[in-house]
Amino acid sequence: MFTKMNVIGKDIVVDVVDDCTKPCDVISKIAVIHDLEEKDDAFFVMDFGDIVNKFEKWEALLPRVHPFYAVKCNENPAVLRLLAALGTGFDCASKSEIKEITDMGVSPSRIVYANPCKPNSHLKFAAQRKVSLMTFDNEMELQKIRKIYPDAELVLRILTDDSTAQCQLGLKYGCHPQHAPSLLRVAKELGLNVVGVSFHVGSGCRDASAFSDAIQSSRMVFDYGSALGFDFQLLDIGGGYPGQSSAAISFEEMAGCINQALDVHFPEGCGVRIISEPGRYFVASAFTLTLNVIAKRAVARDIQTFHVPGSEDLVANTVAPSQCDEPAYMYYCNDGVYGSFNCLLFDHATVQPSLLKKMLLGEPKFASSLWGPSCDGLDRIMENCLLPELHVGDWIVFEDMGAYTMCAASTFNGFPKPICYYMANESTWNFLKRIMPCPVEMEPAPPPCNTKCFSDSITCPTMRSGLSIPHLERGD
Numbered sequence: 376m377f378t379k380m381n382v383i384g385k386d387i388v389v390d391v392v393d394d395c396t397k398p399c400d401v402i403s404k405i406a407v408i409h410d411l412e413e414k415d416d417a418f419f420v421m422d423f424g425d426i427v428n429k430f431e432k433w434e435a436l437l438p439r440v441h442p443f444y445a446v447k448c449n450e451n452p453a454v455l456r457l458l459a460a461l462g463t464g465f466d467c468a469s470k471s472e473i474k475e476i477t478d479m480g481v482s483p484s485r486i487v488y489a490n491p492c493k494p495n496s497h498l499k500f501a502a503q504r505k506v507s508l509m510t511f512d513n514e515m516e517l518q519k520i521r522k523i524y525p526d527a528e529l530v531l532r533i534l535t536d537d538s539t540a541q542c543q544l545g546l547k548y549g550c551h552p553q554h555a556p557s558l559l560r561v562a563k564e565l566g567l568n569v570v571g572v573s574f575h576v577g578s579g580c581r582d583a584s585a586f587s588d589a590i591q592s593s594r595m596v597f598d599y600g601s602a603l604g605f606d607f608q609l610l611d612i613g614g615g616y617p618g619q620s621s622a623a624i625s626f627e628e629m630a631g632c633i634n635q636a637l638d639v640h641f642p643e644g645c646g647v648r649i650i651s652e653p654g655r656y657f658v659a660s661a662f663t664l665t666l667n668v669i670a671k672r673a674v675a676r677d678i679q680t681f682h683v684p685g686s687e688d689l690v691a692n693t694v695a696p697s698q699c700d701e702p703a704y705m706y707y708c709n710d711g712v713y714g715s716f717n718c719l720l721f722d723h724a725t726v727q728p729s730l731l732k733k734m735l736l737g738e739p740k741f742a743s744s745l746w747g748p749s750c751d752g753l754d755r756i757m758e759n760c761l762l763p764e765l766h767v768g769d770w771i772v773f774e775d776m777g778a779y780t781m782c783a784a785s786t787f788n789g790f791p792k793p794i795c796y797y798m799a800n801e802s803t804w805n806f807l808k809r810i811m812p813c814p815v816e817m818e819p820a821p822p823p824c825n826t827k828c829f830s831d832s833i834t835c836p837t838m839r840s841g842l843s844i845p846h847l848e849r850g851d
């Protein structure tokens with residue numbers, strides 16, 4: 376059943392499905408509908424249940440740490456509205472993120488302005504919106520804050536070892552713990568209110584001991600603070616948590632390390648409030664992207680190594696290509712590195728394609744490359760993969776595409792960003808109806824519009840009757 380839901384003044388369409396239905400079933404259904412309507416648009420499917428599950432897992436495994444979702448990671452309004460309803464705080468990095476969150480009615484006390492180098496105008500906006508908790512890591516920032524927002528509650532961001540992380544941030548931000556005393560002394564002289572310490576172990580952290588070391592360093596800085604007469608009450612352990620099951624480290628392992636370090640350095644009852652700034656953790660696996668093959672070229676095969684989707688292909692992955700005449704294929708798709716796959720460049724992501732169409736037993740595979748739609752040769756999604764022969768109009772699916780994808784996508788060359796559809800299993804939907812406050816309204820979607828034939832003509836086993844997807848604006 377497609378249901379309309381109003382999220383922050385915009386209608387989104389949610390496919391409410393039974394509890395056994397998986398995102399891939401919903402994707403198949405939407406692809407069939409697109410085929411019937413002769414639409415080839417790339418599209419995301421977001422699963423509300425995935426985010427709810429992540430939240431519950433966080434609560435179970437890191438009960439002492441209150442998450443402030445890093446808006447920069449994915450500012451989809453449905454994500455923000457859901458997390459607000461679940462009770463997270465928000466890490467905002469700019470005026471526009473602060474505006475978006477406070478406009479939703481979220482209290483400014485649930486926001487940390489976690490950007491150590493803030494433009495004056497954004498700082499003034501934070502002051503207007505009473506977003507007082509903010510990070511800093513240098514003396515100039517302290518001077519600026521004293522002038523613009525002297526009552527702010529300041530959190531000193533320290534440098535940590537992020538050398539093994541997928542995206543390192545320490546090159547740009549963080550005060551070395553050894554320099555913390557002199558910076559804190561300046562803050563004291565300026566009469567500023569420093570309330571705690573923060574760090575970020577790097578996005579996509581691969582080594583849980585980075586958290587233990589950073590928590591230990593934070594303890595040291597807390598002690599410097601006490602010696603200078605500050606009464607720190609907040610520890611912000613930043614982001615860096617894995618967002619997908621294929622990550623190099625599990626959330627369980629990371630949480631175990633964090634809890635152990637907190638118990639040693641900031642034990643229960645010590646009076647320190649602990650917050651964090653998870654981004655990819657909440658959204659990576661909730662979004663699946665489906666692309667259409669819009670063009671294809673057969674080329675001479677000249678490939679030495681293969682990256683192979685699907686488990687059975689791990690064997691083939693180790694087999695050197697035979698010297699036969701079979702072609703290689705270049706497939707052009709309708710999203711690329713100027714769109715959602717900017718994550719390949721900016722987030723150092725690796726992506727894994729799978730196909731919607733069923734493969735036949737023993738179907739041959741060919742060396743293939745996947746390209747985006749723009750005219751730039753840089754716009755390549757995958758250099759070498761083994762795929763069965765695809766055709767124009769086929770659909771290619773990429774899971775775990777929710778983090779640092781659409782937030783930095785452009786419409787370069789006039790190629791639009793993918794549409795987003797939403798799904799919720801019935802149990803999640805009933806939960807959403809209980810927790811989503813006004814002005815979220817839920818009502819049945821309008822009756823089938825230009826797709827009257829759906830329920831009669833589609834034989835896809837996962838489909839329910841009376842299907843159509845109401846019109847959606849792009850980039851929702």
Ligand code: PLP
Nearest residue numbers: 445578579614615652653654655
């Ligand atoms: N906090 C800050 C200050 C960041 O810069 C980032 C990401 O760059 C995050 C939180 C979110 O990190 P992650 O998505 O790895 O959890």
